[in-house]
Amino acid sequence: AQKVTQAQTEISVVEKEDVTLDCVYETRDTTYYLFWYKQPPSGELVFLIRRNSFDEQNEISGRYSWNFQKSTSSFNFTITASQVVDSAVYFCALIQNQGGKLIFGQGTELSVKP
């Protein structure tokens, strides 16, 4: 069975702090894909990043960075110098190769206060 766990339900930080959102997944597949999505207060789901199971290189995009470690089945997301606009619910998701169904974690609600 596949499962995604985001143990942090809510995180509150002050603007300019760095924050890391944790994601741990379970799968028996050797080929799979991992995603992060952002859901701002307006409600839409915004795609942030995709990683395949064979690519463990970390990725940085501006203030965002992702750390993928197969050995610990984790795909963590770090926001550097957080801003109020980063306030949202962030979802980690997993999909097996040829699967079709995204398995979402329960989400982490990030609140960035000025």
Next chain:
Amino acid sequence: DAGVIQSPRHEVTEMGQEVTLRCKPISGHDYLFWYRQTMMRGLELLIYFNNNVPIDDSGMPEDRFSAKMPNASFSTLKIQPSEPRDSAVYFCASSTDRSNQPQHFGDGTRLSIL
């Protein structure tokens, strides 16, 4: 390019009424997905199509739910008769692949059944 377009954005109706949610996928995307988001169950896949053909409908909760895709640019999700427990946000997403490309989501339809 236009993203996934869903209508209506909000729907409030009384129990027992038929509800129809609509979705226009991104042009060129062969895969279309319907998800439901609730506080209790999070985000879960209801059904997905490939080239207008339903591939996996195992997530459809019961016979009151039906989905169709009459052509490459339009899909509907119907609930008949509706019940208060169907209240949720319904998302449509589209993609060029069933797994190794991101699913791009519409803004969602917030459905309230009174």
